Amino acid sequence: MAVDVGGTETKAALVAGTPERVVAVEQRRRGTPRGVDGPSTAEAVVDLVVDVVDALRPTAEHGIDAVGVVVPGVVDEREGIGVYSTNLGWNDFPFRDLIAERTGLTVAFGHDVRAGGLAECRMGAARGLRNAVIMPIGTGIAGALVLDGRIYGGGGYAGEVGHVDVGHGDPCGCGQTGCVEVRASSGGIARRFTERTGVRVGGAAEVAAMVRAGDDDAAVVWDEAIDALARGIVVLAGVLGPEAVVLGGGLALSGDLLVAPLGKKLDGLITFQRRPELRLAALGDEAGCLGAALLAIDELEGS
Amino acid sequence: MAVDVGGTETKAALVAGTPERVVAVEQRRRGTPRGVDGPSTAEAVVDLVVDVVDALRPTAEHGIDAVGVVVPGVVDEREGIGVYSTNLGWNDFPFRDLIAERTGLTVAFGHDVRAGGLAECRMGAARGLRNAVIMPIGTGIAGALVLDGRIYGGGGYAGEVGHVDVGHGDPCGCGQTGCVEVRASSGGIARRFTERTGVRVGGAAEVAAMVRAGDDDAAVVWDEAIDALARGIVVLAGVLGPEAVVLGGGLALSGDLLVAPLGKKLDGLITFQRRPELRLAALGDEAGCLGAALLAIDELEGS
Structure with a gap:
């Protein structure tokens, strides 16, 4: 699964594919939730991710192997942390570990723009x-x-x-x-x-x-x-x-x-x-979501 | 061995060490030769490298395993080619293959500044x-x-x-x-x-x-x-x-x-x-030469 958390809208997709090419099988779009402050927004985003994973789980014929989640702002991919977001207000929030705990899935966590770049590089204009x-x-x-x-x-x-x-x-x-x-x-x-x-x-x-x-x-x-x-x-x-x-x-x-x-x-x-x-x-505005899927596949492949 | 070909002076050294730290055991400095044009300068540089390898060979107690050579200008490390040098005048010269052929050694070929950066990174200020x-x-x-x-x-x-x-x-x-x-x-x-x-x-x-x-x-x-x-x-x-x-x-x-x-x-x-x-x-002006040695060691280690 892939989730691209945007400033106003969040795109989620059930995806299938390889490290070189992924396809969205089923998609959902939701408004990105806002908490009263940065940490509560981050918690609401985690809730949303858990929610869309649950919503798409029944549609996954062979189950869900992993979820890739990408967010805007300053992101530390190695540590799985949302370091900072001007728009969404969080600071040093441990998205990867929390989402893994709540979903029981392997989680790849990344940056929306860099994930989109990865998708353009593997299967788009920079291939x-x-x-x-x-x-x-x-x-x-x-x-x-x-x-x-x-x-x-x-x-x-x-x-x-x-x-x-x-x-x-x-x-x-x-x-x-x-x-x-x-x-x-x-x-x-x-x-x-x-x-x-x-x-x-x-x-x-x-x-x-x-x-x-x-x-x-x-x-x-x-x-x-x-x-x-x-x-x-x-x-x-x-x-x-x-x-x-x-x-x-x-x-x-x-x-x-x-x-x-x-x-x-x-x-x-x-x-x-x-x-x-x-x-x-x-890849248009699907790039981030497709990139999130590629990150999840890479995580499964151990690269 | 390591050779750092500069615009005016070339530094050569017999080195010993690991991918993390190298030490120059024996050093030579020579003027960088100039041909009448770019290709003849490149050939003269190859001659010089062969010459200093021969000069230092007898001092190598355990023989020479590989030689790292770095040059200025635009360098394609992957292909082992000196693409362009304003100062020394060559274009698309296949240094790595020619030096390998003439010395019979494993050759790593690189860029002087990037090799110096590698040395600062592994064993110097950016460690x-x-x-x-x-x-x-x-x-x-x-x-x-x-x-x-x-x-x-x-x-x-x-x-x-x-x-x-x-x-x-x-x-x-x-x-x-x-x-x-x-x-x-x-x-x-x-x-x-x-x-x-x-x-x-x-x-x-x-x-x-x-x-x-x-x-x-x-x-x-x-x-x-x-x-x-x-x-x-x-x-x-x-x-x-x-x-x-x-x-x-x-x-x-x-x-x-x-x-x-x-x-x-x-x-x-x-x-x-x-x-x-x-x-x-x-590492001062030894950085390029030490970096050339690290490139040679990396080449031997297959990384």
Whole structure:
């Protein structure tokens, strides 16, 4: 089984497969519960996991071998601990051991974005690559680093590619300035368009539609997003030398409107670094759940 | 045996030890030969390696089991190829296979900086850490990434931490602007002091001495170096989350004059990232040679 605990929605699935490819046999979606504080939210999340495991157990013809659970925030995969989540409020919560105790199952515990990256690496857009960065671009910009064929977590602190300072000087909620995601996340693009024009938009997809329709303000905001993103990718190219950068999340749905100018910008900025190929994510918002399943299978296989 | 081929000097050593600790039993230093072009330089380097192996063979009481050879530039460790070297001029030269053929020995082939990082990780300043960045600061600034206890090479393209754009805008020889090493390498510090004052200096050590003596120009240049270096380390902290950054090369000899203000600057810049500990390298200019020996031992152990 796989459970992907999101900031607002939790996806659960009964899955079948191998370490190379998993398929969701049966799915459930639930609202992510909120407690009155961080620890009670964490306990409510554990209750939810136990609940969906019980709900899906009868549908599992051959029983459930293990459950993979992924959460956002800072996650220590080795210790099975949710170190910190801004959104959900917990600190150093021992998810893995508690879920194992309550379900009686083998539990793999991981990070939503890194698990999604693992899925893109094993069965999606980064399949066959040894080194890649998978960047889901939504409200913010996260990164899963696939290095020498393995997901690298840095004790839970790696992959904050949205907070690379690319020099534009605008303040970020993280306390720094110039962060990539201030200009290049879906949230940032929508906010900047509104700041510039006074027109409220539902999201970056609307801005993209206006770019296609020839709107000048939308084009300026979009170009600035491309510039920030390209400069962030140049940093990744120099530090990590990935073969590809896989663009995911809501912004990737804009497809060629994103990839074509980004590739051109990269060509202009990169000098001696290896120019990473740009690819679009293949697994959509199922990546985290599929990755959780892969973590569970890996745990069973002892790797 | 271990051979560290430098831009001007090559260090060779007969070594004894384990995968955790090696000791140089007998050493030789030779000038690195130059051919009329890249391929002939590469061939001359192979000749030199064969020559020092022959020279040290009689001193090896129990014979030579393997030789580790490390070179600068872009190196593909997996394929045993020197992909590219600006200084020495070669392209895609199959060092490992040629040296194996000529010496009849098991050969491990690697990158000088990454091998030095491996040595710092196993037996030096980063011992016991799972995640660290080892930064030798000299003419330029390089980086060896220790991730999950292993050296990560990114197909030869990883670790270019000296070319992270930190926004100061000054042009770099690499074709970009704002690179860390333009302001923070020993070479950059000396050059900038001369540009500012018209006074020629032998290197960053002289600038450091003037900072200690209260020279205002030296202090400005030094502060700018600290600032660029700190901003580069913040990027590494967000992308990789290392437990420590190990400062090496000539600039690390300035010790606390480097580490104290750098730590203070980092504290001011870092927000949510894990603040890496700052450490000084422990193995000096022997790191590359000791790392080459470790690569040879690893090759023998089949890891």
